[in-house]
Amino acid sequence: MPDLEPIIQTHNASISMPIACPVVTGEQLALPDGSALTQLQVHRMLPGRRWVFSAAWQNQAVFAKVFIGRQAEKYAKRDAQGAIWMAEAALKTPALLWQGHAKNGQAHVLIYAAIPQAENVHQVYAQTEVPQRLMLLEKVVQVLAQQHAAGLLQTDLHLKNFMLANGSVWSIDGDGIRKKTLSRRACYQQLAALIAKLSILDQQAWVPDLLGAYQQQRKWSGQISQNQILAWAKHYKAQEVREYVERKIFRNCTDVIWQQTATFVMAHNAHVALPELTPDALELAMRAGSMLKEGNTSTVVRTRLAQLDAVIKRYNIKNMLHAIGRSWRPSRAAVSWSNAHRLQYHEILTPQPLAMLEKRLFGLRGQAYFVSAVSALPDAFTFFNTISDEALRSEALRQLALTCYQFYLLQISHGDMKATNLQINAQGQIVVMDLDSMQQHRCAKRALRAHVKDIRRLLQNWKDDTSLYNALLQSFHAVYVDHMPLKLAGISI
Secondary structure, three states: OOOOOOOOOOOOOOOOOOOOOOOEEEEEOEEOOOEEEEEEEEEEEEEOOEEEEEEEOOOEEEEEEEEEOHHHHHHHHHHHHHHHHHHHHHOOOEEEEEEEEOOOOOOOEEEEEEEOEEEHHHHHHOOOHHHHHHHHHHHHHHHHHHHHHEEEEEOOHHHHEEEEOOOEEEOHHHHHHHEEOOOOOOOOOOOOHHOOOOOHHHHHHHHHHHHHHHHHHHHOOOOHHHHHHHHHHHHHHHHHHHHHHHHHHOOOOOOOOEOOOOOOEEEEOOOOOOOOOHHHHHHHHHHHOOEEEEOOOOEEEEEOOOEEEEEEEEOOOHHHHHHHHOOOOHHHHHHHHHHHHHHOOOOOOOOOEEEEEEEEOOOOOEEEEEEOOOOOOOHHHHHHHHHHOOHHHHHHHHHHHHHHHHHHHHHHEEOOOHHHEEEEOOOOOEEEEOOOOOOEEOHHHHHHHHHHHHHHHHHHHHOOOOOHHHHHHHHHHHHHHOOHHHHHOOOOO
């Protein structure tokens, strides 16, 4: 994840927060030449290190990067040098208008021209229909090829480092740019690193087109296989996701507030306003809620936290032997927290994770809680039993098979594919529930075995409904490009 958001000029890009930058006085930033940055809006901040503002300067719209702290000069020079290199390579990139110190000398400041009517490629990609997505990505790949041809390397390659304005793709964020002549293999690995930022289904579908766009821009002949590019992309994606869901969300970061006391640890969704959460507060909220499930190993309650409807799943300790066995392993609450973020990272629907709390005694884990947003959608049993719209029914079956196929490609197994653990929304999309048995396997053979087991368990839900069962089989056949897992699951082709 990058430290700085790219330069953006949109109406809703700014962050609604106080401008707590120490070199900003009276909502303006004074410069040594007597000019000032005014009309400041925060677009990104890393407290104590750097800020990105949209602003007005000398009667023009600009973006300013403000660096403070011990390494401010280093980062400012690196950002400016990258911008200069991109401009020298004749790439479309915001002009560096000014660089120097703030008037009080406590910050390094870079001022860039704003790109009129620009949109971040990452946002455009997420909001655009599929055919236009591919055209956009081909343009980005062509710009990446131009960077490589100019001897420039992106060390933090992602879609947020490109902007779209008037049909043209711009390169931004000089901080990650290095001057380096790349081998062909390294160039293709960079292409794979960019493709890794796409959803797994888009990767599968578009590698041939994106590889072709890159080779055409470089005037290279095809000396590398599409499968090699795809294998690199999947590897990079897996590394990126593991870093996020196994480490980053278990400490303070942009998305998570981490709290640790002598008696518990807690991860809290940084983007959702929740009351102060402690074990006692969660128990009180559970007593005030309505019971959804009461069992030996877990208790599930729907309740309210402040103004928010929430589901609290408490993982119980049955006895002393169970307590010893659970004390040294990640709790099932932590597993659910990690897997919810994993699915969101892969753009697979699941109720929003709100918090995870583990009781601790001398560092050993005890009772644990996973808090998520309420999803009041019908489960798959209810949906298919009540749906009368044939088009929506067919779409839901396709989406169900598509979700399974994504799991297969990602080497994810759910572990309990009951119809009650799958919800379906009004567009036929699948919402995945009950994540404490989910795994993302590193071993392909284990992943395949687990996936076959998932398919068999899913089909058991409708073994007595011949019509629905056969329709689901047809959806599997249509969606799965690789039929091997279907054959292993006993589904005749």
